[in-house]
Amino acid sequence: MTTVNQKGxxxxxxRALLGTCFWIGHRRSLYRGYPLGESAMxxxxxxxxxxxxxxxxKLVCEVKYSRLLAIPDQETEFTEKSRVDLCVCGPxxxxxxxxxxxQYVLEVKRGSASTAALNDDLRRLSELKMARPKVRAFLLLxxxxxxPTRFVTPKSFAVKKKLPIPKTNGHxxxxxxxSCRERV
Numbered sequence: 380m381t382t383v384n385q386k387g388x389x390x391x392x393x394r395a396l397l398g399t400c401f402w403i404g405h406r407r408s409l410y411r412g413y414p415l416g417e418s419a420m421x422x423x424x425x426x427x428x429x430x431x432x433x434x435x436x437k438l439v440c441e442v443k444y445s446r447l448l449a450i451p452d453q454e455t456e457f458t459e460k461s462r463v464d465l466c467v468c469g470p471x472x473x474x475x476x477x478x479x480x481x482q483y484v485l486e487v488k489r490g491s492a493s494t495a496a497l498n499d500d501l502r503r504l505s506e507l508k509m510a511r512p513k514v515r516a517f518l519l520l521x522x523x524x525x526x527p528t529r530f531v532t533p534k535s536f537a538v539k540k541k542l543p544i545p546k547t548n549g550h551x552x553x554x555x556x557x558s559c560r561e562r563v
Contacts, residue, residue, distance in 0.1 A: 395427035420521045421464055421487045435470035437477045442466050448510040483515045490522020501544045
């Protein structure tokens with residue numbers, strides 16, 4: 380079995396996610412009734428990650444999975460255009476190629492995304508994890524006004540158990556949620 384992630388998120392990611400929560404609240408107060416697009420969420424998350432990354436780490440956006448691992452010819456979750464939303468690379472020294480030092484890969488999905496879309500991202504992250512076990516993989520589910528019941532209990536607590544990734548031998552862990560009530 381492979382694990383998408385079982386450790387807590389690094390502090391800089393937690394801080395960026397908390398900022399994302401506040402940003403969503405701000406945007407909802409300006410544009411009530413208009414749900415935010417995934418691209419807007421990813422763009423703001425990029426800004427917040429960039430602002431909080433420690434020195435020596437680099438944020439790289441929209442990276443083809445084929446640049447991170449060899450895509451097998453057999454049946455796979457990857458397509459010609461499959462991309463990971465965000466990669467955090469490092470520590471880097473002058474002249475280093477960032478993608479040779481990928482530490483974290485992050486896929487971002489809206490909370491309203493279909494189960495199939497979530498499972499596709501989880502399967503891609505699982506395949507990446509099998510090929511590069513030292514890379515930490517995260518699926519960041521950003522939700523407005525609704526709890527993603529697959530990952531959060533009715534009382535707003537994270538589901539704290541192994542969650543199987545359909546059509547794989549892998550699993551993932553819910554590591555918590557950022558909330559505007561939480562302090563980082």
